[in-house]
Amino acid sequence: MRHLYVNRATLLIGLLLVLAAALFGWLRSQGLVLVLLIDQDRLEALDEVGDDPASAPAPDDAWAWRELGADVFAASCQGCHAELPHLPRFIERGSARDYLVDFMLFGFDGAAVIDGERVAFRHPPFARLGDDELAASLNHSLTAWGNEGALPAGFELYEPETFEERRDLDLTREEVAEERPTE
Amino acid sequence: VNRTIVGVFWLALYLVVILLPLVIMMVRPTPAPRPFLVEFSLALGFVGLVQISVQLMLIARYPQLTGPYGIDLILKYHRQIATVAILLIVAHPIILVIDNPTLVGLLNPFGGTTASRVGNVAIYALVLLAALSIFRQRMKLDYELWRVSHALLGVAAIGLSHWHIRLAGHYTDTPWKERTLLAISLVAVAALVYLRIVKPALLARRPYRVSAVTPERGSTWSFTVTADGHDGLRFEPGQFAWLKVGASPWTIEEHPFSFSSSALERGRLEFGIKELGDFTSAIGKVPIGTRVYVDGPHGAFSPDREAAPGYVFFAGGIGISPFMSMLRTMADRADSRPITLFYGAPSWDETAYRDDLEALSHRLELEVVYVLEEAPEGWQGETGFIDAALLARRLPDDQLERLHFVCGPPAMIDAVERALSKRRVPLEQIRSERFELV
Numbered sequence: 001m002r003h004l005y006v007n008r009a010t011l012l013i014g015l016l017l018v019l020a021a022a023l024f025g026w027l028r029s030q031g032l033v034l035v036l037l038i039d040q041d042r043l044e045a046l047d048e049v050g051d052d053p054a055s056a057p058a059p060d061d062a063w064a065w066r067e068l069g070a071d072v073f074a075a076s077c078q079g080c081h082a083e084l085p086h087l088p089r090f091i092e093r094g095s096a097r098d099y100l101v102d103f104m105l106f107g108f109d110g111a112a113v114i115d116g117e118r119v120a121f122r123h124p125p126f127a128r129l130g131d132d133e134l135a136a137s138l139n140h141s142l143t144a145w146g147n148e149g150a151l152p153a154g155f156e157l158y159e160p161e162t163f164e165e166r167r168d169l170d171l172t173r174e175e176v177a178e179e180r181p182t183e
Numbered sequence: 184v185n186r187t188i189v190g191v192f193w194l195a196l197y198l199v200v201i202l203l204p205l206v207i208m209m210v211r212p213t214p215a216p217r218p219f220l221v222e223f224s225l226a227l228g229f230v231g232l233v234q235i236s237v238q239l240m241l242i243a244r245y246p247q248l249t250g251p252y253g254i255d256l257i258l259k260y261h262r263q264i265a266t267v268a269i270l271l272i273v274a275h276p277i278i279l280v281i282d283n284p285t286l287v288g289l290l291n292p293f294g295g296t297t298a299s300r301v302g303n304v305a306i307y308a309l310v311l312l313a314a315l316s317i318f319r320q321r322m323k324l325d326y327e328l329w330r331v332s333h334a335l336l337g338v339a340a341i342g343l344s345h346w347h348i349r350l351a352g353h354y355t356d357t358p359w360k361e362r363t364l365l366a367i368s369l370v371a372v373a374a375l376v377y378l379r380i381v382k383p384a385l386l387a388r389r390p391y392r393v394s395a396v397t398p399e400r401g402s403t404w405s406f407t408v409t410a411d412g413h414d415g416l417r418f419e420p421g422q423f424a425w426l427k428v429g430a431s432p433w434t435i436e437e438h439p440f441s442f443s444s445s446a447l448e449r450g451r452l453e454f455g456i457k458e459l460g461d462f463t464s465a466i467g468k469v470p471i472g473t474r475v476y477v478d479g480p481h482g483a484f485s486p487d488r489e490a491a492p493g494y495v496f497f498a499g500g501i502g503i504s505p506f507m508s509m510l511r512t513m514a515d516r517a518d519s520r521p522i523t524l525f526y527g528a529p530s531w532d533e534t535a536y537r538d539d540l541e542a543l544s545h546r547l548e549l550e551v552v553y554v555l556e557e558a559p560e561g562w563q564g565e566t567g568f569i570d571a572a573l574l575a576r577r578l579p580d581d582q583l584e585r586l587h588f589v590c591g592p593p594a595m596i597d598a599v600e601r602a603l604s605k606r607r608v609p610l611e612q613i614r615s616e617r618f619e620l621v
Contacts, residue, residue: 010263025223031216075352130215
């Protein structure tokens with residue numbers, strides 16, 4: 001009869017795991033995070049710094065994308081793309097700025113002319129990533145591997161707001177393919 | 184330390200470990216929030232992985248962990264909860280695709296991203312592991328080969344899952360979070376190393392030698408081993424051990440058998456073994472002096488664990504073995520508590536240990552009720568199988584105060600449990616031993 005307890009334990013633990021996962025899903029989809037006490041201390045210490053400009057956090061306009069961009073690229077892009085050295089040339093095309101945002105958000109399914117050759121390809125959408133993650137990884141791709149020096153003069157890097165605005169377009173992958181700027 | 188307190192401690196630690204990944208993934212810094220289904224599916228993947236890792240600790244036969252529950256229950260739980268964990272892990276990519284059907288390419292083992300391909304291989308390893316376990320007997324897969332494949336597939340799946348998580352990133356982009364998750368799996372793999380390498384090394388220091396192989400009735404053998412250069416082991420009557428006979432302590436070939444000797448004899452251990460398979464059919468030919476390693480004791484099927492005013496034992500076939508140990512131990516202790524033994528056997532000629540039981544009945548307050556499938560001519564006792572009608576006739580009047588122990592074939596255990604249930608015996612008064620260790 002002890003074995004009946006095992007059946008009950010399996011049922012209870014199985015349910016606990018599913019319910020805990022569902023609770024996690026709901027809390028995270030609502031943006032809830034836990035802040036460790038050590039983090040809390042650091043935040044309070046920053047508050048105490050007050051107006052000292054030397055130790056104050058970076059202003060909003062100096063968006064800290066570099067570390068996040070490298071992390072997101074390593075986690076989500078590097079599996080397929082080792083490097084993207086052609087991006088500075090591509091960004092010079094007419095509507096490339098918005099197209100790259102749509103390409104990352106909604107994916108691609110169609111044909112393109114690459115190095116003079118017409119090829120069909122698909123790219124997965126990454127709308128599941130946050131606006132800051134997408135903007136940071138695109139900035140990383142535009143500046144890494146020596147790309148930064150090849151960017152057009154006066155080129156402005158991306159801000160998360162651009163992704164936030166274009167996210168509502170809800171394009172299909174085929175529509176993004178049609179939007180692709182030609183040389 | 185009280186066994187209940189130890190049991191509660193391990194249960195609490197288990198709950199903390201299996202829910203830990205969800206808690207640490209909630210701690211800042213976290214990736215940007217995504218839809219419920221995406222976050223839910225990731226959580227299923229995390230808890231599924233940790234649950235699979237924990238399985239290696241559960242099956243490591245670590246006595247402090249298995250002692251409070253009995254390893255037979257731990258192994259049954261392992262089979263069930265591991266199946267649940269695999270289902271949770273399989274659900275992880277499926278829910279991602281339900282949320283965003285354009286991700287269906289990630290399920291393609293030859294397409295998708297590197298992360299998805301690695302994750303897919305991990306899932307295939309787990310599904311193959313489960314299929315081999317479920318269909319092993321139907322496929323007539325060699326038991327030792329299955330054990331090796333089981334361990335390799337499990338460890339490979341855990342390793343591939345960590346690789347997949349590293350490639351996918353997001354929650355584990357923070358090093359301390361990834362390290363915490365990895366640490367759980369490393370401790371789990373260490374438990375497997377303990378079971379397969381460290382523990383055999385410890386067994387090697389405490390060998391036994393075969394001192395007697397005695398035929399009993401009903402194709403049963405009393406297999407006796409004697410401690411070689413040490414004082415033997417302490418066990419509770421009703422427990423069992425894994426035996427490695429005539430082989431290295433690191434061999435994966437081992438067989439579980441119940442002790443049938445008195446627990447007061449630490450240096451001389453006897454096991455009741457019935458000829459049922461390749462190994463047991465040749466047990467009678469094992470030469471005296473053969474080296475044996477004893478991994479035990481294991482199990483929680485013992486009257487020593489709970490005091491009771493008396494006992495009712497139900498044995499079917501070779502299920503008599505643990506009861507022989509209980510009765511011999513109680514006789515050596517001059518225990519005067521009343522015992523009724525219902526003993527089901529195919530025939531009188533195949534009733535193992537009946538002479539020993541006759542001798543024990545003079546040393547104990549023991550009544551033996553034999554229930555024979557085929558009774559000899561002139562048989563005055565019970566025939567057929569143990570059922571409610573038989574119990575109504577033969578159970579003692581003080582039966583509801585006693586503890587009931589049942590050991591035998593699964594059908595017999597089910598029948599006895601049903602019959603006892605009809606007699607309004609509470610579940611807490613019944614202890615059953617289902618030998619499903621292989």
